[in-house]
Amino acid sequence: MGKERSTEETTITRHPDRLWIERNSGRNDLEACLIMIRGPDVGRRIVLNRDEMVLGRSKSADAQIEESAVSRKHAIIRRRDSAFIIEDQNSKNGTFVNMKKTMVCVLRDQDLIGIGNTVFKFIADNSIERAYHEALHKQAILDPMLKIHNKKFFLEYLEQKCSGNPTSPPRFAIILFDIDHFKRINDSYGHQAGDQVLQHVAVTVKTHLRNTDIFSRYGGEEFAVALPDSNAQQAGITAEKLRRTVEDTVIEHDQREIKVTISLGVASFVPADAITGSPRDLIDCADTALYEAKNAGRNRVVVYPGDG
Numbered sequence: 001m002g003k004e005r006s007t008e009e010t011t012i013t014r015h016p017d018r019l020w021i022e023r024n025s026g027r028n029d030l031e032a033c034l035i036m037i038r039g040p041d042v043g044r045r046i047v048l049n050r051d052e053m054v055l056g057r058s059k060s061a062d063a064q065i066e067e068s069a070v071s072r073k074h075a076i077i078r079r080r081d082s083a084f085i086i087e088d089q090n091s092k093n094g095t096f097v098n099m100k101k102t103m104v105c106v107l108r109d110q111d112l113i114g115i116g117n118t119v120f121k122f123i124a125d126n127s128i129e130r131a132y133h134e135a136l137h138k139q140a141i142l143d144p145m146l147k148i149h150n151k152k153f154f155l156e157y158l159e160q161k162c163s164g165n166p167t168s169p170p171r172f173a174i175i176l177f178d179i180d181h182f183k184r185i186n187d188s189y190g191h192q193a194g195d196q197v198l199q200h201v202a203v204t205v206k207t208h209l210r211n212t213d214i215f216s217r218y219g220g221e222e223f224a225v226a227l228p229d230s231n232a233q234q235a236g237i238t239a240e241k242l243r244r245t246v247e248d249t250v251i252e253h254d255q256r257e258i259k260v261t262i263s264l265g266v267a268s269f270v271p272a273d274a275i276t277g278s279p280r281d282l283i284d285c286a287d288t289a290l291y292e293a294k295n296a297g298r299n300r301v302v303v304y305p306g307d308g
């Protein structure tokens with residue numbers, strides 16, 4: 001569905017989770033952005049891909065800045081054709097462009113925007129630095145060996161899912177899984193074989209997921225999948241499919257055959273959780289289920305009880 005070009009036309013037809021992935025996966029190499037160069041999350045990149053983007057302390061801000069010196073709705077950046085205009089929103093402590101207090105101004109490439117103690121650098125779409133920042137961003141969100149997303153990216157995704165509109169909270173599920181007795185693979189065949197097994201499992205699982213699913217390496221031999229629009233039962237079916245696929249796969253290393261299995265824990269985020277739940281609670285539930293799968297003998301799926 002949709003083409004790779006990021007136009008308003010294609011934007012409308014895309015699944016919102018797909019859009020989020022694309023906006024945050026380093027495929028926006030033509031769009032202007034802000035890079036946080038001082039503040040709580042240095043290196044963070046905010047792609048300016050909408051006509052109006054709010055900077056502020058509010059959870060619903062497009063660029064949320066968790067700092068008491070920042071007003072809830074501090075400033076807005078508007079796009080007018082190819083220009084970007086920053087407007088202070090009568091913030092308590094003011095908006096600064098290149099150290100000068102500013103109410104409204106057109107941004108130029110490399111301008112420094114000061115909001116509270118946080119400083120962003122504005123990178124225009126035709127900036128010579130754009131590709132460089134894109135490469136840095138990719139490094140920050142990808143696992144270098146497996147070329148899938150890393151834990152940071154996964155947690156950011158969960159955070160934005162759970163902080164959505166409380167009147168229409170999302171329904172989605174996650175799977176945490178772990179290769180069984182992986183230490184034995186390293187011990188028996190060597191660390192290189194272990195790496196090959198990790199790569200093989202990553203590729204195998206990836207080919208069985210939808211392109212809206214978020215697949216990431218969560219730790220050493222632990223992986224996490226987020227499945228938008230799925231309940232626990234549907235995610236349980238996907239988890240079982242992954243379990244069987246990995247079990248059926250043979251990995252060849254140095255003319256020897258290695259077989260591995262995985263244990264999986266599933267939990268879902270139901271609308272009621274939007275009030276009380278958090279990404280951390282959801283991960284804890286999936287982790288509990290994974291722990292049970294390990295305890296019950298491994299190579300199995302356990303769905304966290306009480307949801308569906």
Ligand SMILES: Nc1nc2c(ncn2[C@@H]2O[C@H](COP(=O)(O)OP(=O)(O)OP(=O)(O)O)[C@@H](O)[C@H]2O)c(=O)[nH]1
Binds near residue numbers: 190219
């Ligand atoms: N080859 C390789 N090994 C890794 C990597 N990251 C973590 N490991 C190893 O993964 C192993 C994980 O071992 P354990 O946590 O004991 O788990 P396990 O052997 O899989 O046992 P269970 O999870 O209980 O089934 C450790 O020996 C780590 O050194 C990696 O990138 N490459």
